[in-house]
Amino acid sequence: MTLTVVGSxxxxxxxxxxxxxARLLGGSAVHFALASCQFxxxxxxxxxxxxxGDEEYAILHRRGVLTEDVExxxxxxxxxxxxxxxxxxxxxxxxxxxxxxxxxxxxxLSQASREADVLFLGNIQPDLQREVRSQCEAARxxxxxxxxxxxxxxxESLLRTIAMVDCLxxxxxxxxxxxxxxxxxxxxxxxxxxxxRVIVAKQGEYGAxxxxxxxxxxxMAYPTADIVEPTGAxxxxxxxxxxxxxxxxxxxxxxxxxxAIAHGTACASFNVEGFGSERLYxxxxxxxxxxxxxxxxxxxx
Amino acid sequence: MTLTVVGSxxxxxxxxxxxxxARLLGGSAVHFALASCQFxxxxxxxxxxxxxGDEEYAILHRRGVLTEDVExxxxxxxxxxxxxxxxxxxxxxxxxxxxxxxxxxxxxLSQASREADVLFLGNIQPDLQREVRSQCEAARxxxxxxxxxxxxxxxESLLRTIAMVDCLxxxxxxxxxxxxxxxxxxxxxxxxxxxxRVIVAKQGEYGAxxxxxxxxxxxMAYPTADIVEPTGAxxxxxxxxxxxxxxxxxxxxxxxxxxAIAHGTACASFNVEGFGSERLYxxxxxxxxxxxxxxxxxxxx
Numbered sequence: 001m002t003l004t005v006v007g008s009x010x011x012x013x014x015x016x017x018x019x020x021x022a023r024l025l026g027g028s029a030v031h032f033a034l035a036s037c038q039f040x041x042x043x044x045x046x047x048x049x050x051x052x053g054d055e056e057y058a059i060l061h062r063r064g065v066l067t068e069d070v071e072x073x074x075x076x077x078x079x080x081x082x083x084x085x086x087x088x089x090x091x092x093x094x095x096x097x098x099x100x101x102x103x104x105x106x107x108x109l110s111q112a113s114r115e116a117d118v119l120f121l122g123n124i125q126p127d128l129q130r131e132v133r134s135q136c137e138a139a140r141x142x143x144x145x146x147x148x149x150x151x152x153x154x155x156e157s158l159l160r161t162i163a164m165v166d167c168l169x170x171x172x173x174x175x176x177x178x179x180x181x182x183x184x185x186x187x188x189x190x191x192x193x194x195x196x197r198v199i200v201a202k203q204g205e206y207g208a209x210x211x212x213x214x215x216x217x218x219x220m221a222y223p224t225a226d227i228v229e230p231t232g233a234x235x236x237x238x239x240x241x242x243x244x245x246x247x248x249x250x251x252x253x254x255x256x257x258x259x260a261i262a263h264g265t266a267c268a269s270f271n272v273e274g275f276g277s278e279r280l281y282x283x284x285x286x287x288x289x290x291x292x293x294x295x296x297x298x299x300x301x
Numbered sequence: 302m303t304l305t306v307v308g309s310x311x312x313x314x315x316x317x318x319x320x321x322x323a324r325l326l327g328g329s330a331v332h333f334a335l336a337s338c339q340f341x342x343x344x345x346x347x348x349x350x351x352x353x354g355d356e357e358y359a360i361l362h363r364r365g366v367l368t369e370d371v372e373x374x375x376x377x378x379x380x381x382x383x384x385x386x387x388x389x390x391x392x393x394x395x396x397x398x399x400x401x402x403x404x405x406x407x408x409x410l411s412q413a414s415r416e417a418d419v420l421f422l423g424n425i426q427p428d429l430q431r432e433v434r435s436q437c438e439a440a441r442x443x444x445x446x447x448x449x450x451x452x453x454x455x456x457e458s459l460l461r462t463i464a465m466v467d468c469l470x471x472x473x474x475x476x477x478x479x480x481x482x483x484x485x486x487x488x489x490x491x492x493x494x495x496x497x498r499v500i501v502a503k504q505g506e507y508g509a510x511x512x513x514x515x516x517x518x519x520x521m522a523y524p525t526a527d528i529v530e531p532t533g534a535x536x537x538x539x540x541x542x543x544x545x546x547x548x549x550x551x552x553x554x555x556x557x558x559x560x561a562i563a564h565g566t567a568c569a570s571f572n573v574e575g576f577g578s579e580r581l582y583x584x585x586x587x588x589x590x591x592x593x594x595x596x597x598x599x600x601x602x
Contacts, residue, residue: 087483088477088483089483089484090483176389182388182389182390182391183390183526183528184506184524185524185525185526186526189526203507205485206504206507206508207507207519207521209521209524211524215598215599216524216599217599217600217602218508218521218522218524218599218600219600219602220508220510220519220521221519223485223486223510223512223517223519224486225484225486225487225490227484255602258601258602259602261602262602296602297516298516298517298518298519299518299519299520299600299601299602300559300600300601301518301520301556301559301560301562301563301597301600
């Protein structure tokens with residue numbers, strides 16, 4: 001079972017009250033892949049510049065992430081993001097965003113990437129997401145992310161993309177913005193009418209909620225006292241979720257989707273325990289499974 | 302098994318985008334009792350003025366709420382609160398607060414109220430909460446609520462009260478404020494060090510979390526598309542929680558507390574489906590049990 005993810009590959013600079021890093025491997029596709037690779041072979045599609053080299057590839061290759069579709073743009077620089085987190089680590093300010101090679105990115109998928117069983121369209125311009133979607137005709141399960149920017153400036157294109165996926169994964173505030181509906185249940189049902197059969201609302205420190213036409217599943221975030229830096233938590237959540245689905249044969253039914261969300265939640269909880277996705281570099285599958293079991297015990301009554 | 306609650310008894314005036322009411326029976330003790338009475342005999346302790354009469358007593362008596370300790374202050378007026386809810390019903394502005402008879406309230410408990418098996422100290426000045434606590438020596442389980450006002454202006458007194466209860470029920474933002482700790486897990490552990498063995502963090506539309514020295518339990522809010530008006534949701538949550546505990550013999554162990562939180566969550570979900578606590582006036586126990594079962598199905602994986 002193979003998984004393709006398209007999204008950003010980046011260098012991040014972050015400041016937190018307890019420390020800072022000037023150059024971390026980041027980007028939505030990277031955070032995603034470092035989680036999904038625990039469950040399924042993952043191909044990553046995205047552009048990098050001349051500043052992206054052996055050190056970064058080594059991190060990905062050590063986890064088995066397949067990088068044939070990482071596009072090197074000669075003379076370009078890799079996407080760069082800088083942010084500062086508050087004492088309340090759920091709050092942050094963006095200090096700098098340099099799109100660099102990402103500005104003119106047009107995804108070119110290899111045959112292997114196009115044959116993916118499961119596809120994740122990370123948060124990129126919705127026209128490009130559709131281009132990728134069209135190239136992956138064999139995918140049995142397709143999910144996508146997006147953001148407030150595209151809801152604002154590319155609304156119609158975004159709606160067309162949403163109509164082409166099985167599952168929409170979005171922050172709950174963005175889901176409410178997308179549907180212009182402040183109630184989450186109504187917002188999710190509005191989103192279901194756009195085409196997907198599964199809506200996953202990411203709720204940050206509160207967890208995640210899955211809404212389908214038949215029902216509802218709520219998953220708390222794993223309670224951790226030791227949050228170091230949360231960049232990429234939502235991406236590693238999606239990576240764990242999609243990786244788990246890719247690892248299971250057959251239709252992604254309700255029971256599979258619930259366990260997938262639990263695995264995504266576990267991956268996100270590790271992600272926030274270090275800078276960038278560093279905590280995932282050496283993570284073992286057994287640690288994820290133990291945390292899923294803990295989540296089960298913490299939600300049972 | 303009997304339950305005593307001390308808190309406000311009020312008239313509320315509320316405006317929402319879909320309608321308004323000029324005079325609703327409200328107050329923390331009332332919202333609480335209309336939920337807890339489903340599970341255990343509930344005595345309500347609080348002051349009212351001349352404007353509080355047969356109509357209001359009838360609502361309480363029809364549900365079996367015991368009102369011998371409702372103190373009528375001759376010549377006084379009942380506590381009054383007015384608020385306006387936004388289109389996002391999780392946001393509101395307070396338009397008016399008239400303490401009236403609540404300003405000089407000193408709780409006077411009858412012998413029957415003092416003999417309560419389970420006691421809830423609603424959100425009142427912490428000195429008064431302690432007075433009530435001291436009068437109820439037989440109580441086997443005592444919980445309390447509070448608010449940002451007392452955290453700000455009566456901090457030391459509040460800490461002394463917290464040291465005298467088994468369980469602290471607080472909004473998560475207040476818990477973080479109380480302990481000056483933005484991380485919920487750390488905030489809850491800080492609160493445990495103040496004395497209680499159970500911390501319940503209310504998280505509004507996201508649900509509730511219970512933290513004890515031994516563990517953690519997360520409970521989603523019941524997903525409802527039809528929120529009419531949420532005043533008193535937190536109080537009816539506490540009422541369902543404490544009523545359920547009062548209905549069970551023996552120690553409030555982890556399994557009992559988890560089910561208590563589920564029952565509180567169900568009560569709160571009905572509370573928001575009508576103005577004030579009107580949805581609870583005719584509510585049947587079977588409806589609560591069905592919603593608890595639904596919550597169980599929605600959180601299982």
